[in-house]
Amino acid sequence: MSNRDISRRSFLQGGLVAGVSVTLMPLSNPALAALRENSVTVPPEQWLGNNGKARARSDAMSKVCGSKVFARDIRAKDMPGWPEQQGHAMLLKTTKADHLFAGIDLTFLGAELQPDRTVTAEDLSKDGIVFPEDHAPDPLLPVGQVPMFIGHPVAILIWHDFERFRQAKAKLKFNDKAIRYGEKAALYTTDPYGSFRYVRVGGKTSADEDEFASLKDSILFPMLRNRRPVWNSQPDLHGNLTERGLFYAERMKQQIDSPPDNWLVFDERYKTPSIEPAALEPDNGNGWYDPASKTLHFVVATQCPHEAATETAKMIAPSRFSLAQLNVHPGYTVGYGSKDHNIFVYYAALAALYGNGVPVRLANDRYEQFQSGIKRHPFDIHYQLAVDKNDHSFKIFRSEMTVDGGGRANYSSSVAAVGATAAQSIYYMPQNDLQVTAFHSRGVEAGSMRGYGTLQSMAATEMMVDEIAGRLNIDAIKLRQKNAMVSGMKNTQGAVPAGALRLHEILDKAAVHPVWKNRDVIKQEREAADPDNWYGVGFAICQKDFGTGAEAPMASIEFTADGEVSLRHIGIEIGTGMATSQALVVADFLGVPAAHVKTGETEWDELQLTSGGNPYTMSQAEQNEFLRNPRWVGKLASASSATNSAYYFSHATREAARVLFNHGLWPAALQIWRQGPYGGQANPYVVRREDAHWVDGKLTANGMQPLSFETLAKRAHEQGLVTGATVHGFNRWSWAEAEFSIDGVRERLPLDSLAVKYGDGAVSVKKAQMNSAGFHLLDRQNVHYPDVQLNNAAVTYYSPVATLVELKVNKGSAEVQVLNHHSWVECGRVLVEELVRGQLEGGIAMGIGHALLEEMPLYEGGPGEGDWNFNRYRLPLAKHVAVWKQTAEILPPLSASDPSKGIAEVVMIPVVGAIGNAVAHAIGKRVRDLPISPARIKEALNG
Amino acid sequence: MAKHPLQMTINGKPVDAVDIPDDLPMIDYLHEYNNLTGSRLGCGQGICHACVVIVDNPDGTSEEVRTCITGAHYFAGKKIRTIEGHAKRDEQGVVTELNPIQLRFVDEFAFQCSYCAPGFVNAATVLVEKLQRQPVAKSQLEQVIEDSLGHHICRCTGYVRYYSATRNVLSDLGLVKEG
Amino acid sequence: MKHLLTRITLAVGLAAPLLQAQADDQVERGEYLTRAADCMACHTAPGGAPFAGGLAIESPFGIIYGTNITQSKEHGIGLYTDDEFFAALTEGKRRDGANLYPAMPYTSYHLMPREDSDAIHAYLKTVAPIERDAPETSLSFPFNVRLGLTAWNLMYADDLQLKPAEDKSEAWQRGQYMVEVMGHCGECHTPRSATGAMEVDKHLSGGLLNGYLSPSLLADDLANRGWNHQDLSTFLKHGMSSQGTMFNEMYPVFHNSTQFLDDKDLAAMATYLLGDTPPAAKVVETRTLDDLNDSAKRGHQQYLNVCAGCHAPEGEGKPHIAVAMRGNTTVRLDDPRNLLRVIEDGIDEQQFSGFERMQPMPGFADKLDQTQLTDLLNYLRQRWGGQTGELAVSDVQKLQADKSDTHSKAD
Structure with missing residues (x-):
């Protein structure tokens, strides 16, 4: 149920949304870039080495020269066709959540600094703005209401020049003089954002049939009463699904409450902080609404450009503003999830709309970003784990978690679900009852920040397992080895994770690492030599799911007769090197990487896709009905996260490239090799496609003459073979499949839509078929979609990472200093090793921040009041991360055919648990609330 | 707010402006008055160092200055370099040569989102120039890098590649002596 | 006899928890007094274990290193009896009879009652021993000769005497003890003569320390700089108030000492400094x-x-x-x-x-x-x-x- 995108109900259909023609052209798009300045990506000869491996990121040159690559960098004068004048806007916010809002009063600004336009809730309502449902209600708080949260916006203030904006904003900062408060009022309340219960009682072994499981039976949903979840069904082994589930849940509780003598029942609570993603580029947008052409031009920082474009069009279309055309230009950006599904986009669009013909820029400063930027959810976790004291096997795992979602729903519901389903970390749990509820609060909105709930639950599990090992007086890695899942075992939902699980391989390596083996001796020696500090070693491991259960990547690859390869992709570059790695994926099949990469592509007319229904909640019957339409897909386009870029995005790129190889290059090669009498050079040998290899940029197979890509491209075009392919895939923990007849050859592919292009020399009949935006759109047959029941699997794709940490704790200040760390990563086939290592290093730093440094109050005194910055909120610096010493090992893939698995989220998790465990090793006490600040360490030592 | 003329040299070009408010922060002067947006606003409070520019002092030394907490008029008559000024470009504006730090950062995948990269490039460039006047002993190398880059915040990379790339540049340029 | 024994046993049996509770109370009180006397500031090096010594204290005569006062028998004060500890605290006498350097503020502590000294010692006995010697102090003449200190002590050690307090409030009197004896504020906020002794007649009128002025704490001077009773207590508790933040040498004082003091004592200190009838805090208008x-x-x-x-x-x-x-x-x-x-x-x-x-x-x-x-x-x-x-x-x-x-x- 990781329905990150549960409510996207309409899609770009032929570029028309709610009657508005929508185009989406990233700033990095060559066509747009050429109009602005030199291109953001550069030709491959500048970033590719001779060996075909990436020598640098494809966007590196622009980035290192400070070019305008971020939406934040753009001003009106940079945009072709825009007026030069640049207006600026800011959001005015109320900071007292316990008082009615009685209106605004800007007189203290003086006549000179009054905004040129002030937009309030009244204006939105009067003008017929239909704010996106997911981010409603009350984008601007109406007069007379109590705020939903601290920092609830009440008005958009717009100035048509910079200088007056700057001076007015300075006066409005750090105070709420402009807000008139009414009476004190009860805090805003609303129902929980989501509540789930995952009950599983396995059979005798994992392989035996489950007695009850979410996948096989159902996830349990409570009733809501007085804003709380309640379970008012009677447990009944022979009742309906919920009653049966509750029967098993109740039985587990009884067993835990009165355990047999040979069980140890661990029972503790963990708390995690609200975390500011601190993407260095704060949220921003810059738009120009041109009433004459009824066009909104909109530059925006977002991780989900399709959604942003669609929802913006739908928001404005019914209003009094005439909107015929929406041109959205996403920049390169960074968000760690905080720019996904972000309400800010729509405030920025509104600011532009009310600009009275002047382009308006709404750009948070850091204080504002703290105040309203999407946060990582704080979790309050209660774990119970029963362990057999004799054989050390885990028996029953129970959890009750509450998740603080802040003032707006955002993705809290699915974050809670994903957090609960990840709680098992790497261990097989014969029985589990995992309850989780996400609540509204007056804190800042929390969303899909990196980790997506799993960081919170898995780091706690890793600390729990370590503490249990201590109570059992056994080696903590041995306990892990005893209970870690092996390939084919079921997860807590009853689903079997994809592929081989290589957890034991990592555990075996860690167990013999000298720092782990000798940790107690090292501790003694270090403490004798350095009496000012305690020394500790800690280990943790976890595996992180990736994907959302409704992934829909799209890619298109074409090559010219001259051998120029271009790639179009829906993915957007968010700093993870997606453009670079996707360009390289192409080389697996074509021997050369794509020379031109267009990311954030939205024009896919050739596929003529249509969608509808909610992929997470539709019934099997609904899905079957939808599938009668061969153009229907379960979802149009994925959002962009780093993990997606590796696995899901690669899937589309790879499948498109495979089509080109099988139906373009390979037939071309065979033709060349078979030239001459009696089948030419190929005749004496058996030539098989599976033996094809690219060697030094040339294709050979079974001893045939190596042929360059250029040669093959030329031949493929001459012969009218397949020279272009656009693909769409759909994944619900398994890929949709269909049969396609490609250039006369029937094939079953993990795709649900495919269109191809034929070479320049194609016969006229074939050319005539290319009538779908220049492509021949193929009709799928015998389509198979993953069953909707798989929605209950929640996760099946995992990448494991483990980290071993050495640290010291100062006896005076109680500050923790990470001295060194070593990690093990398994991510299948590595596309670009430097990018993987970079992700790991960055993730570990973020994990160190989460574990040791980053914290702020949730409500009063917290970021919602608009006066937080990096002085109070401590981000990890180089001195915190063992910058010179840290090491890592990437496990080699099982074979070159391993998929490339996403790691961007998992890399930051084990270090958190490892630090918790190392601190316990150092000071002899457990700190279960994060971050492990000096205050908490002192409390643990004195308590 | 009163306004005054302001003259300085940015990336080798004299820039003259009239009517610059006395309290205008330098970062706004670069962004809104000169359309130079490469010096990035991260915290706006002098903490993250994403906004630093290089000031070239008359005595030949160079230093980094945070533009978000320094007024534009502080730079009156000064010579400054911003991230946009390091690379050499041809007439079409295409980059033909990077400075050694930029080149190494690119080669070693030092940055990810790159928002902080201008700050790191400038800090490391200042360090190169400092060591060109006075090379550093090998035993002090890591400390010198920590002192120069240590205040710069990066949220993506974990700093590893910035630091190792800087160390490699300094060695390659012969700025590290035995000892 | 048997009867008596039983009664004694019984008494001991009853007394043990009581004595234990008293001892706990004493340790707790001792910890508080250790904070109030700010022992940690000088006896802890930056980044070092508490009370393990090693802080370099600059003085006009050279660098003095804070000593290890953990329970280490070799390097610390593990062998000190309560008597010896009291002598060190109030007379600057080391266990071996040598003189301590007057960076140790026995010139203020000499007014500390024995029970407070015992309590501090009781607390320090609970601090884990750190087996490390603090660096050796070497000073210029006459302070390099510990014997020379005897003469200095004869002249100055008992100079500080408390002002009469009969007509003052209880808070004032408590504040006086906290400021003058425990807090030894005068050690920095009083000018010193060429011999390094406090000029008693200019007590609390401000001193110089490492190039900074330790400003006057006299009531009129404080009021003149905008201080009132509330702000002064807040300042001591939180290290910050609308008048500014603690910096330079006062920053560690806040960190190790004043933030841990209870509100009543802080208010008492403000009362003592500003007087039972404080002068009005002067308001300064911004000039155009x-x-x-x-x-x-x-x-x-x-x-x-x-x-x-x-x-x-x-x-x-x-x-x-x-x-x-x-x-x-x-x-x-x-x-x-x-x-x-x-x-x-x-x-x-x-x-x-x-x-x-x-x-x-x-x-x-x-x-x-x-x-x-x-x-x-x-x-x-x-x-x-x-x-x-x-x-x-x-x-x-x-x-x-x-x-x-x-x-x-x-x-």
Whole structure:
């Protein structure tokens, strides 16, 4: 149920949304870039080495020269066709959540600094703005209401020049003089954002049939009463699904409450902080609404450009503003999830709309970003784990978690679900009852920040397992080895994770690492030599799911007769090197990487896709009905996260490239090799496609003459073979499949839509078929979609990472200093090793921040009041991360055919648990609330 | 707010402006008055160092200055370099040569989102120039890098590649002596 | 006999928990008094284990190192009896009979009652031993001769006597003990003679320490700089108030001592300092730009250039980032020394109570020349400091030259 995108109900259909023609052209798009300045990506000869491996990121040159690559960098004068004048806007916010809002009063600004336009809730309502449902209600708080949260916006203030904006904003900062408060009022309340219960009682072994499981039976949903979840069904082994589930849940509780003598029942609570993603580029947008052409031009920082474009069009279309055309230009950006599904986009669009013909820029400063930027959810976790004291096997795992979602729903519901389903970390749990509820609060909105709930639950599990090992007086890695899942075992939902699980391989390596083996001796020696500090070693491991259960990547690859390869992709570059790695994926099949990469592509007319229904909640019957339409897909386009870029995005790129190889290059090669009498050079040998290899940029197979890509491209075009392919895939923990007849050859592919292009020399009949935006759109047959029941699997794709940490704790200040760390990563086939290592290093730093440094109050005194910055909120610096010493090992893939698995989220998790465990090793006490600040360490030592 | 003329040299070009408010922060002067947006606003409070520019002092030394907490008029008559000024470009504006730090950062995948990269490039460039006047002993190398880059915040990379790339540049340029 | 034995056993049996409770009370009280006497500040090195010594204390006669006062028998005070501890605390006598350097404020502690000393010792006995010696102190004559200290002690050790307190409130009397004896505030806030002794007749009227002025704590002087009872207590508790933050040598005092004191004691200290009937805190109005002299007007641009980014253009400061200049106690000091020093040296990042973490202030010694510094000082002092006089460049030069780290007053 990781329905990150549960409510996207309409899609770009032929570029028309709610009657508005929508185009989406990233700033990095060559066509747009050429109009602005030199291109953001550069030709491959500048970033590719001779060996075909990436020598640098494809966007590196622009980035290192400070070019305008971020939406934040753009001003009106940079945009072709825009007026030069640049207006600026800011959001005015109320900071007292316990008082009615009685209106605004800007007189203290003086006549000179009054905004040129002030937009309030009244204006939105009067003008017929239909704010996106997911981010409603009350984008601007109406007069007379109590705020939903601290920092609830009440008005958009717009100035048509910079200088007056700057001076007015300075006066409005750090105070709420402009807000008139009414009476004190009860805090805003609303129902929980989501509540789930995952009950599983396995059979005798994992392989035996489950007695009850979410996948096989159902996830349990409570009733809501007085804003709380309640379970008012009677447990009944022979009742309906919920009653049966509750029967098993109740039985587990009884067993835990009165355990047999040979069980140890661990029972503790963990708390995690609200975390500011601190993407260095704060949220921003810059738009120009041109009433004459009824066009909104909109530059925006977002991780989900399709959604942003669609929802913006739908928001404005019914209003009094005439909107015929929406041109959205996403920049390169960074968000760690905080720019996904972000309400800010729509405030920025509104600011532009009310600009009275002047382009308006709404750009948070850091204080504002703290105040309203999407946060990582704080979790309050209660774990119970029963362990057999004799054989050390885990028996029953129970959890009750509450998740603080802040003032707006955002993705809290699915974050809670994903957090609960990840709680098992790497261990097989014969029985589990995992309850989780996400609540509204007056804190800042929390969303899909990196980790997506799993960081919170898995780091706690890793600390729990370590503490249990201590109570059992056994080696903590041995306990892990005893209970870690092996390939084919079921997860807590009853689903079997994809592929081989290589957890034991990592555990075996860690167990013999000298720092782990000798940790107690090292501790003694270090403490004798350095009496000012305690020394500790800690280990943790976890595996992180990736994907959302409704992934829909799209890619298109074409090559010219001259051998120029271009790639179009829906993915957007968010700093993870997606453009670079996707360009390289192409080389697996074509021997050369794509020379031109267009990311954030939205024009896919050739596929003529249509969608509808909610992929997470539709019934099997609904899905079957939808599938009668061969153009229907379960979802149009994925959002962009780093993990997606590796696995899901690669899937589309790879499948498109495979089509080109099988139906373009390979037939071309065979033709060349078979030239001459009696089948030419190929005749004496058996030539098989599976033996094809690219060697030094040339294709050979079974001893045939190596042929360059250029040669093959030329031949493929001459012969009218397949020279272009656009693909769409759909994944619900398994890929949709269909049969396609490609250039006369029937094939079953993990795709649900495919269109191809034929070479320049194609016969006229074939050319005539290319009538779908220049492509021949193929009709799928015998389509198979993953069953909707798989929605209950929640996760099946995992990448494991483990980290071993050495640290010291100062006896005076109680500050923790990470001295060194070593990690093990398994991510299948590595596309670009430097990018993987970079992700790991960055993730570990973020994990160190989460574990040791980053914290702020949730409500009063917290970021919602608009006066937080990096002085109070401590981000990890180089001195915190063992910058010179840290090491890592990437496990080699099982074979070159391993998929490339996403790691961007998992890399930051084990270090958190490892630090918790190392601190316990150092000071002899457990700190279960994060971050492990000096205050908490002192409390643990004195308590 | 009163306004005054302001003259300085940015990336080798004299820039003259009239009517610059006395309290205008330098970062706004670069962004809104000169359309130079490469010096990035991260915290706006002098903490993250994403906004630093290089000031070239008359005595030949160079230093980094945070533009978000320094007024534009502080730079009156000064010579400054911003991230946009390091690379050499041809007439079409295409980059033909990077400075050694930029080149190494690119080669070693030092940055990810790159928002902080201008700050790191400038800090490391200042360090190169400092060591060109006075090379550093090998035993002090890591400390010198920590002192120069240590205040710069990066949220993506974990700093590893910035630091190792800087160390490699300094060695390659012969700025590290035995000892 | 048997009967008696039983009764004794019974008594012991009853008394043991009682004695234990008393001992716990004593340790708890001792911990509090250790905070109040701020033992940690000098007996803990930066980054070091508490009370393990090693802090380098600059004195006019050389560097004195704080000693290890953990329970280490070899390096610390593990062998001290309560008597020996009391002698060390109040007379500066080491266990072996040698004299302690008067950086140890026995000149103030000599008024401490025995039970407080015992309590402190009881607490220190619970501190884990750290087996490490503090660095050896070596001073210039006569302080390099520990014997020479005997003569010094004869002359000065008992100079400080408490003012009569009969007609004062209970809070005042408590405050007097906390300020004069435990807090030994006078050790820094009193001028010292060439021999390094406190000038008793100028008690609490301000001293010099490592180039900074430890400002006068006399009631009228405090009120003149804007202090009232409430703000002064808050300042001690949180290290910050609307008058500014603790910096320089007071920052560790806040960290190790005043933040741990209970509100009643802090209020008592404020009562003692400001008196049972405090003088009214003086309010200083912001002066308009036009009202400033030429140097100050020029200083306005310096302020906008390098200060306003944090202290805000109108001097109102930024919450949790940087203090306000309006009403700032250092800006209001007649003596411009500290203002100049802070501008030249800057202030490191400062962590106060809870989530208060003030941003580091850079030093401007090499950014502003003497004229610019003078202009800036004049601007700050005239605009927000209630000063009407003008400093000349030569005044600033003189102050810069006098980086005297002497304890003696520069007069």
